[in-house]
Amino acid sequence: MIKIPPIYGQIYERITGHKYYLLSLISLFSLIFLYYLLAWPIVGYDTDLWYHLSGGRFFWQNGAIAQDAFFSYITPPKSWYNYYWLFQVIIYKIFQWSGYYGLIVLRCVLYFLTAFVAYRFFARRSANTAQLLLGIFLFIACVTAILFRELLVRPHLFSYLFIMVFLYILEFRRDKIWLLPLLGILWSNIHGIEYPVMLAIVFAYLAEIYYLQYKKKSSPYSADGKTKWLLIAVFYTIFVTPRVIELIQTPFAVSFQNAAYQHLYVAELQNISWANIFVFAPVTLNGLISSLHNMFVLLTVLCFLISLWNRQLRVSHGILFCCGIFLLTRHARFTYEFILLSVPLLAHSIRLTTANFQLPRRIAGLALPVLLVVIPLLIFSNFFKNRPAYPLDATSLPTGIVNFLNSQAKGGRILNEPNSGGYLPWALGANFKIFMDMQMSIFSDTDFAQANNATSNANVFQHFVAKYDPSFIAVSLNRPLFKKIAARDGQYVPVCFDHKEVLYAKKTRYAEIAEQYELKIIDPFAYREIQYTEQSAEQLQLIEDEAAKIYNTDQTNYGANHILSSIYIVRRQYDQALPHAANIISYYPDMSHGYALKADALFGKGQYSQAVLLYSKALQMGQAARENNVFRNLYASYVKTKEYREAYRVLAKYVNPFDPNADYKDIYDLGMSAATVGKIREAKMFIRIAGMKTPAADQEYQQKIREGLTMLGEEAK
Template identity: 25%
Template sequence: MGKRVELQHVIFAVIFLLFVMVNGQPVNDTDFWWHLKAGEYIWQTKTVPHADVFSYTMSDKPWIAHEWLAEVIYYLAYSLGNFRGLFVLNLLLLALTYYFYYQLLQLRTGKNSILSALLMLAGAFFTYFFWGFRPHMFLHLLFVIFLYVMECFYRNRDYLWILPLLIIAWVNLHGSFIMGPVIIGLYLISGIFAIQLPTLVNRLWTPAQKRKLLAVLLMSFLATLINPNSYHMLFYPLQTVNSDFIVNQINEWASPDFHEPYFMVYLGYVLAGFALMGLGQRKHRAVDLLLVGTFFLMSLYAVRHIALFVYGAGPVFGYYLAALLPKNSLYKHEHIFNGVSAVKHLLNGVLVVGTLIAAFLVWPPEVPLEKHVEARVLPVGAVNYMKQHRLYGKVLNDYNWGGYILWTLYPDVRVMIDGRTDLYAAKVFPDYLKIANLLPQTPQLLQKYYPDAIIIREGTSLDAYLSKYRHWQKVYADETAVIYTPVVKGRHGT
């Protein structure tokens, strides 16, 4: 095996290069910055805050820092290696995620390495959009590990003991921890009820297996209480998904728009998978129907759940696809060249050297994190101006810039709003939108929030509004941002 070039090796190389290319891009994820600042705050104070410390609009109001551990890990990676530390951390998380995903695919495809690698490549294509420096990277890893452990248990390989321990990590890393018990529950339910259908394989759990699954499920629920916010964390996911404001305002909580090319391709992937299940030669496993159905509905509800469907359904699609492939096809003879030994060695060498050269070409340069920011996306120049001129205090800011301003200027600056939508959803965010959209209440709201400075996008309606009145003066402007300060402190209206 080591002497021949195999197609899956080429696919692995492509996926690795995709890891490098995506994570080496400028950091344009606006939420990343407040996560990094929260990690710094927690690490330096050795406390997990239970009230807001970053804004002036919600100062000392209750705040659940539900991703505190992930934020600390990202901050430590930054402290150890600056941007390169963050880059390596994400590569490690992706490598672990796709290692377990590949092992899961191998289980479901009958160890068809090429088919598993191709499905892994499809998974990378549909999930690369979510590969930012953010806590949800831990969601991907833990979600796939749970699927793998439960599939192993289905095949009488018992690693269930690790799941409650992983839940302890998950509940402190990301608010999606409820997905762990959901996966256990779906496997449990699939083997409890005896359903007699000619197209269904209904494997029933033995009494001992049911007791073990119930015990692990109970321990996993109890494990969710082991976090700085105790039982409050159990309600946090429900509060988020039940907030119409968050769902309507945040893109990743919106439903997929199947008019867009990315979602059209995703829909094609889904329909092809469903066709495989409907027309395939294998009987359906009850747990497969539950997994695919549950995560497909979730992906229709919110874009951010597409990754869960891909990880959950990909192995199921592989199970059906493997049955359609001829046993003597390319998928069973995995080497792509059957020539003489010297040529095999040459192709192996070309693959290794080519991958290393390509990785070197796309590997990010050794420069500080601040240099991996695009000035057209974030207010780099405006923030530097504020720092140089000591323009501190309360800042009314663009929603997407709050995190970056916090990272660079806190504690000298407190923002009106940042990416913690759950914190601001009740009052501040609606008021912010009224100001940003220049509704009639704008003068009164400017007076209410009483900022020492306003930093917003250049060329917006609010920019034009403020430029017309003598009570505000424009002190900085570039192609991205403008800064206004009050001419007379205390007068912010028209």
């Protein structure tokens, strides 16, 4: 048995027992947190950010709050109460000063402050090591649970911070309670629709104060008259808004009137499946976050029931719990509000549970760096891998369509995909109008159904065109049936496409654009499926000509670069293919095809070692389907560099010889690769299986299989 010298134990005790040990770990956690959050770009998980920027631009240009759908041609015109007007004003000014970099900093600061207040709840100074460790665990769990939501630059970033600040002041800093009315005014104007949560928090603590007063109990949670009046003043902060009546109605009007069915088509507004609350599968990062959500729900319910049974439940915590449960019954996105509202109850339960329990300091000293450094580093490094373009990731945005319209058209009405509607008014010129975006406080369920079906159903399309007569139609690449609808109608032709959408133009209104850019050869809905090696030289030239027209208008266009690079690789014009592959990598670094195309060109040039790195990157990013040929090309690259074990490892990972869909050529290569690394028995088996599946017409592979088996000392049957 190995004995650890006493000197090491003494060093360990000195380090973990130092008064700044915990502070140093928190500092390391903060550095890790800030590094990853500041290094992560603005990503278009949805396009809400850009309709907020449009609203802010409208305010600063017109000196008035946007109160109608100024970006839409929908009739009759839509008016509404802009309950997040101050958020729009703030972020537009930040963007004007510092671009997307400023928004990244804003997002990071708000998330960091929210996390800091959560830390102050869970890890208050205590000599109790069990309380400290359990609190740190829940703090890290809380920060991780809200991670994805905190990456969206939307008004809820402020709401989450305000929730935590309100709760912290009411729990621990009653001397700062005068701040709450001021924060209430900001909250009511930055994210006004969240005012019921603000009022519920204040009501919970007011009810507790009056309950203690009624029972004449002496408690640290009692309050004097000044505190009560300051809390009551928070209720009146909603009146310090532009249109208080509309604000009061908004949460109920959106949920129960004009968009009562949005839970059927908006993912974050779907109802929670209560059965899934008991599912724990933290094997992936998404599974981990989902499991943490479930843990918070179940743990909060457990703490509530135990506190109630032991008669240790505070009135305020009970009311907050009930409010959180009610929110959970509404929409899935309220899981985050539930988690934050549960923090006081959980923190209080930790203190009660661990009051008479201590952990050895050596265990605590070892566990703290694991909780505060190792686990966050693993989570963040996994979540933030494959960083997109910085400071803006355009992978989910129809940038190619926007660039084409801005350069080739003067304006017009666009029948658009609702999900990309937030981005279009922001990026397009003022003369363009869209039908709708996803602001469901403006638009109705009927509006969404009309827009969503207009590009999928011929009847809806005809009615829409007859009523609105759009100049352009921007339709998702995931709607290939639209080409039949458009062809049957005959008024619109495809003129451009990118990695997200296809743009159709009305021939009679934009005759020059239609004549010059109409796509007659390329099917934009299936351009990724073109088999370039099967095309004639004449057909390849026609495809190149159409793609080159788009490329000449926008050299960042993903689709045009993809096609041109693929054509040049088939023609073995590798030096011409490389710039187009490099464009894809530069503008869309989180999309795998650019790496695979560049690797193909380098392989053709005989630069196999560099090709290996790029093929590996493409595979790691998910381009593993056989039709993409990436794993086969990586295998071939390893063979060229004489790295036979690596070549075998690649095929063994991606080819299952017992899979009915496995290609006999892949199985044969796997068998021969096994032979090169000395796995003779395996090689014989796999080559025999390849022989079973090889068609009689393929004499070349029939011969290869016979020769392979002979080489391995076995006769072909």
